[in-house]
Amino acid sequence: MMTEATTLSAYVKEPLVFTQENYFSQDELFEQVTQKATNLGWVREDFLERIKKREATFPTGIQLVHYGAAIPHTDAECVQEEFVAIVTLQDPVVFQSMEDSNQEVKAQIIFVLGLNQPHAQLEMLQSLMGLLQNESLLAELLLATTSSELIEIIKQNNL
Amino acid sequence: MKKVRVLVACGAGIATSTVVMKKVEDLFARNDIPVEINQIKISEAASKQDGADMLISTTMLPTEYKIPAIKAMAFLTGIGTEKVENEIIEAAKSIQ
Numbered sequence: 001m002m003t004e005a006t007t008l009s010a011y012v013k014e015p016l017v018f019t020q021e022n023y024f025s026q027d028e029l030f031e032q033v034t035q036k037a038t039n040l041g042w043v044r045e046d047f048l049e050r051i052k053k054r055e056a057t058f059p060t061g062i063q064l065v066h067y068g069a070a071i072p073h074t075d076a077e078c079v080q081e082e083f084v085a086i087v088t089l090q091d092p093v094v095f096q097s098m099e100d101s102n103q104e105v106k107a108q109i110i111f112v113l114g115l116n117q118p119h120a121q122l123e124m125l126q127s128l129m130g131l132l133q134n135e136s137l138l139a140e141l142l143l144a145t146t147s148s149e150l151i152e153i154i155k156q157n158n159l
Numbered sequence: 160m161k162k163v164r165v166l167v168a169c170g171a172g173i174a175t176s177t178v179v180m181k182k183v184e185d186l187f188a189r190n191d192i193p194v195e196i197n198q199i200k201i202s203e204a205a206s207k208q209d210g211a212d213m214l215i216s217t218t219m220l221p222t223e224y225k226i227p228a229i230k231a232m233a234f235l236t237g238i239g240t241e242k243v244e245n246e247i248i249e250a251a252k253s254i255q
Contacts, residue, residue, distance in 0.1 A: 054170060058171070063236070098175070098219075099230055121174075126178060129235050129237075
């Protein structure tokens with residue numbers, strides 16, 4: 001089914017925004033996001049296993065100038081309703097770099113991409129990459145203490 | 160000028176390659192080089208390299224390829240974009 005949603009803010013949905021969390025590991029973070037998404041009926045039950053496996057094989061850590069980020073995602077078929085989950089952390093969780101799995105990225109902000117239409121979300125992905133390249137805006141997002149505050153920042157910046 | 164056949168790959172062939180594909184399209188257009196871009200999963204690269212001139216990837220390269228393979232994470236982070244763009248154009252010119 002085609003969606004008219006194009007920008008990032010259309011994909012960021014309140015139940016899947018987690019601010020200033022503390023997780024010991026990637027796995028714990030993935031479990032938390034997947035549990036919420038499963039309860040909402042947005043992902044299939046194999047999402048958790050697949051996203052962990054995908055991250056282990058093709059890591060998604062992105063080292064920016066001042067921050068570390070990650071954009072974990074997995075195969076389209078296990079996503080029923082598209083979303084971009086945002087998790088900000090008090091203490092970073094280690095991800096491996098997308099470009100070189102021997103490099104660690106201490107990720108403070110994680111965007112879990114639940115996408116099921118391979119070519120349809122260019123505009124959203126470009127606004128996400130634009131956000132990753134705007135470190136003052138990332139800093140603002142990291143300071144948000146509630147999910148509604150974080151979503152408001154995204155909307156105000158027309159993302 | 161000969162059309163350059165480019166594979167753009169990421170791990171799942173769904174997110175980062177979509178962004179990079181657009182950047183590569185624009186880059187070739189700016190340089191007036193005809194291009195045919197195919198978006199793939201990196202796992203398909205080995206079997207598809209015979210029909211291509213160049214591989215551009217946002218993810219690590221799990222093996223060696225016969226065609227030039229360029230890592231293009233710079234398109235996502237904005238860090239070192241110019242260097243990667245030059246690499247791609249060089250590679251495109253060398254196959255002419």
